[in-house]
Amino acid sequence: MMKNKKIATIALALLLTTAMVAFMPSAVAQKRITPYIYIGAIPNPVHVGDEVLFHVGITLPCAWPQTGWKGLTITLERPDGKTETLGPINTDTTGGTGYLYRPTLVGTYYAQVNFPEQVVEVTTQGVPAGTIINAGVSDKLALIVQEEPLEYWPGIPLPTEYWTRPINSQFREWASISGNWLVGKGYYMDMNCPGNDDAPEAPHVLWAKPLVKGGISALGGGLAGGTIPYDFEYGDAYEGLFGQPVVIGGVLYFNRYKADGGTAVEQEVVAVDLHTGEEIWVRDWNRTRLAFGQVFYWDSYNYHGVFGYLWTTVGTTWHAYEASTGRWAFSIANVPSGTNLYGPKGEILRYNINVAAGWMTKWNSTHVLTQTRVLRYGPLDQAHGSWIREYMGTTLNGTLGIEWNVTIPKGLTEGVPPAAGPATIYLEDRIIGTNFSRAVFAPDVLQVWAISTAPETKGQLIFNVTWPRPRPDTRMHISAASVEDGVFVIVAVETAEKWGFDINTGRLLWGPTEREDYKQAWSYTTGYSWDFIYNGKYFSQGLGGQVFTFDVKTGKLLWKYDFVDNYHEWTFGNNWFVYSAFIADGKLYIYPAEHSPNNPQARGAYMACINIETGEEVWKLNYWGTVWGGKPVIGDSIIAALNEYDMRVYAIGKGPTTTTVSVPETAQPLGTPVLIKGTVMDISPGTQDSSIKLRFPQGVPAVADESMSDWMACVYMQFPRPTDVKGVWVTFDVISPSGEWKHIGGTHTDSSGMYSIPWTPPSEGLWTIVITFPGSESYWPSYAETSVLVTAAPPPPPTPETPQIPTPPDYTPYFIALTIAIIIIALLVVYILISIRKVRKA
Template sequence: MENSVNGQMKKVFAVFVLFALTASMLFAVAPQAKAQDYVEWKTFAYIIVSPNPVGVNQQLIVQFRIDKTYPGGTVRGPFWEGFTVRITKPDGTVEERTGLRADSTGGSWFIYTPDQVGVYKFQTIFPGQWVNTTTPKRWYAPSQSRIVEITVQAEPIPPYPDAPLPTDYWERPINAEIKGAWQIADNWLMRGYDYLFRGFPGATAFAPYADAPDSPHILWTRQLWFGGVGGGKFGDKSYYTGLSYEQPYEPIILNGRIIYTEHDPAASGNIIGTRCLDLYTGEEIWFLDGVSITCAQVFDIENPNEHGLIAHLWSMSGPATSGTWTMYDAFTGRKILTIENVTWGGSQLVGGTTVFGPSGELINYYIDNAKKRFIVWNSSKAIFAAFPWIGGVQGAIYSPAAGAVIDGRLGVQLNVSIPDYLPPLSTGYPILGGEGVIIASAQDQSKYPIVYIHVAFDAETGQVLWVKNRTNIYGMWHRPSENVGSGIYVLYDEATTRLHAYDIRTGEEKWVSEPLNTLGENPSDFATFTRDYHIAYGKVYTAGFDGHVRAFDAETGKLVWDFYFGSSGYETPYGTWPVYAGFTIADGKVYVTNDEHSPDSVLWRGAKLWCLDAETGELLWKISGIFRNVAVADGYATSVNSYDGRIYVFGKGPSKVEVSAPQVAVTVGTSVLIRGKVLDMSPGQPNTPAVAKESMAEWMEYLHMQRQCPQEVKGVPVDLYAIYPDGTYNYIGTATTEPLAGGIFSFAFTPQQEGTYTIIAVFQGTESYGS
């Protein structure tokens, strides 16, 4: 049977060969005719492997390609297919990566980890490919690259050396070769760092990346509007602070610039315009007349053509389902485009539904109660859809056209139904977002305790995760934390002065704190007005009218530390100094100020900006002033002081060192007096003496707040070195400056060699000054 089958196969083969020969004789002109149906293109294959040499078990980048891109291809395809990269190891074994596909550039890459010491060989093999979309058709012929040899050694090769992060005085821009600078540098893009509106009623903020000031050193000040005592027949009455509702100063900080909107003191709707100031000098860079900027945006563009960050500013207005957003260039303030019909939830008093996506895109969450819809809107989707660029391919390039008006409905990325059984839910505050969950709320005030209904949605799909009725909150007001963190969100019950923590994924109550009006030194029932709390560093931080700042363990609800401002005597009606408008957490520190909703025209005294250690509650520094809604970026903090109506920027400033020695010859063994100065060169007080951190607050209050000059001020250390006549470099001692004597220092030095000495004074810098 086997022979029979083989015999049949041979017959078939013979017939085929005979037919083929016959056909070639009958149609001798066919090859010429078919040659006109397609064109053969020669290809050239390449292989690039790096680094060379490399250590065993270190990664190699293997790039394969041919010299041509696919005709008519886009970033979506079609692409060259079927590449093989042949790898010959030092022991002679061959490994092949097959079925590889190029991208729109004609090639691609993969990571390979060699596991043997010796010489590896790499080669690209392109199998050839038909392209039928051209006229005539094309056959791209097979090709092979040259063989590339890579030396794999036993010792690992070192990484590119990192430049150390700056610890001295520094400014933006940060050179892109300094990797890791994200650990100390950050922007403040929204008024509440990562939410649009901070306002006045207990809006806290947390900046997880930025450095923040370690001393109350003032870099500069600038008058925002009239402030301080009016005088004359008005006695000690001061100018209106705007603390009740208007909020005088809610800055954005972007790449070394402060951007804020000015308005009339008693009417926040009367917009004067938006100013852009240099963070380091206070000098004005540009002004947008009549424009209110809501937030900034840093958008990470990653597509085949563009890679990097683009900065925009946004002015937002209009109702919840048909808002108008206008984009501006952040560097120049120039208007770019407008998006109409934006679904965004509208302007909220505090918090809100607009957040940043993973690439910096602006994402809005909106609940349409009438239509029972959960809607997610994406700014980048609207822009990419409006300007698709190549062949209708979205995402190929980011090109928002100047002067364009975009239909915001292009930005809806999710629109799903929600269950009919849900009650009408809040479309703004209090709606919480974080850790992939959106929580909306409703109230049933027909019962007591009031039933607070919380509904959790999956932020990606809109699916309802859980619904919970909170029936153990006795206060008329329940105040949610401004954020979700550590897997929980928190409510405060003003009636019982207790915190309630809930699991963000299940909605189950995790813990209830002890009553705040029973905790710490001199507890007070003013703890009922604890309007400020935020989750960060695994803790829940609180502050209120009782003069206490507290930290609770986010996992257990146990009190970790308690800081008390102390007694205010007769100066305030609270027995201490209250906290109303929210604190700022950054760089392992809590910045909290004393203020209230509507202070009298004769302001009470003793308010301060306090800087506390977030881990221990230890006081790090304090300075006089009512500094509401502190914003932090790049090691600086800024706020307006309601005692004088001036903008303040706190942080490290530049310094200058001067040194002199007698320019006359002296005999060996004779003492000479070295003199010099260390001066603060900050724009706010240039050429004034540098002082130690311990004296900084009093010194700054003297220079900027019309306080008396302190009777005792500590100076800063100066290290002195000498280059001896024999060329050696020697430390000769440390002197301390005398700020009350103009910042001078002096040091007696006795030379022991004949010849000329060069004296060098080195100020190493402090928390307040660069070197």
């Protein structure tokens, strides 16, 4: 990384230097001149053990085709007294260049450039050809090497919130999440999609748009209705809707109309912002159709840049259009037949092999231009420093793209033509051929051979082996191959048994595997589904409705996934047909489809995301794919897929949210509970469509990942609103009047997106309330703040005085005296009565 940064910096400086020198007055021609020799160091000081870039040369540039000054050296005096000589070093045409060195000692180094005597070959800056430049040395440069580390560019972390294009070019780390999609997947292609390290882990829909404005969409797609209880056409019996989708730089490109009619009918290519679903442009390219894309890095001494192209093909003529504008750039005629491969810088390669005649060729799209210039300017002209420039708006001769033509060993055999096979496989550094294919019963003895296409060994035989056919009366087929994993796999079509072979020797490694569902044979004979190898695993899947994943080195079954039809709608079995879309970020994305499906369509099918390490289903979403149209694609970690259930293009990815919070606006006395409430809502671009707004006038609530599948079906497909929707978690924090941050807790939103939290502030002052939705696999995070003023509690009301009540007189003594008197009287009465009774008796 540091090396590239330093070289880029010095290159810019050299270009500026050249521009300045170009305006200097011409020197008087002379037989000998004295050079002005320079040396610089970047950085200086430098941390011990880090690279330093010496900038060396002379101030006089060369004129093309003299490519630079030769044989410079650097004398380096080290802090330990020893001397090193670095070089020899050749400059470029600017007169200078860079040389990397890594000092290992702390202290001061002294560096001096030695320029040897040499001749000016081409007149430059008024110095005539034949002039001798004297030998000389530069001043000594002191290079300080220190123990203290230097500060370097810190890097930019991956985004933690919703992001869009363009991506600032300084954010190089973001390359891991901003991949492109150039051509549909197929046999022997890398099913992994680098640059999508944030591939969807939940089925959240960003937007859903009609495939055709004013066409199928005007009729609604899906169910026709009324007295015709069937669906509008799917375009899946060769017609091919959503054809050849491409993603470059966060833009989705596709053919708007079906393939039928070709150039005899209207054709349009559409560019759509993958993040928002907004149409960017629509182009009619002379009624031709988008075939594939290209992201090509031109890297020369004069110009460095990435070019994005969209290609159409008409016979053997290719037309390149700028991905940014859709404008025609140039064409290539007489392109040879073959399978497209992409080179290390995005150049398009094609190999052709003739086993009978014993030759093999390599065609390179970039070579077409370079050889065109060679014929016009010669091999050393400065025009070679630029890309297409003077050939914009022209048609180049594709026959000039043959980079090499080599002989190969004779005696190799080849099966039926690839259209019925394939019997020949084109990989990144070799071609594998066979004498059998899926089209016909295999011979008794199978032959497999491999020829190298690597630069240093091109045309050499890697292996040529034979193998007795393991099963009688069956077709045999190479189902998958991977140079990186070192294995290719042969399958017996009728039984779906597999055998693994070493891709470097042809030696049998393992097999057979167990037989699979009989419908797997249909997969291998039709070619609509294919096996593949990735990261030490061999994935076998297809019309049998299962995914089998094996250890590619041993053939051991690691896991199996059943693509179950839960509602018994499918007429071919209990599992849906399996089509693999791609692998991204350690996940396999599969979907159901069928050549010329029934109408009305089988119900309840779904796209599924599977963890490739465990076979566990991560998520699923109601979906039916296409066989003849465009398959699901991914770019910028966003999936785009045509759903035949309603004929709309769906974008699946992490969406933006908005969080709100409110509290009473008036001051609250200390000790009074405060009701905090708000919402967390999904504000993805699709939620802004009028059809969604009318159904969700208060907005679309954000929901938990585990509820996402049913919720998205409700929001975008009008399924009934689920009754068990779970909300999202929000956290509750406060900032005290003194500035102290305090975490209080959290809660879940409900199915409407609302939350409410009662809270009693513990002290007076202005409290800031922060509600945060931390995000999920479906959504980017969001937060909201508000504040509440807490005032002193009001004083308690005064206690009313107790009225003075007069003390009543104490009559107790009177009551006692009265009681005694009554008792005495009673006793006297009793005594008198007794005395009277006695008198009478007497």
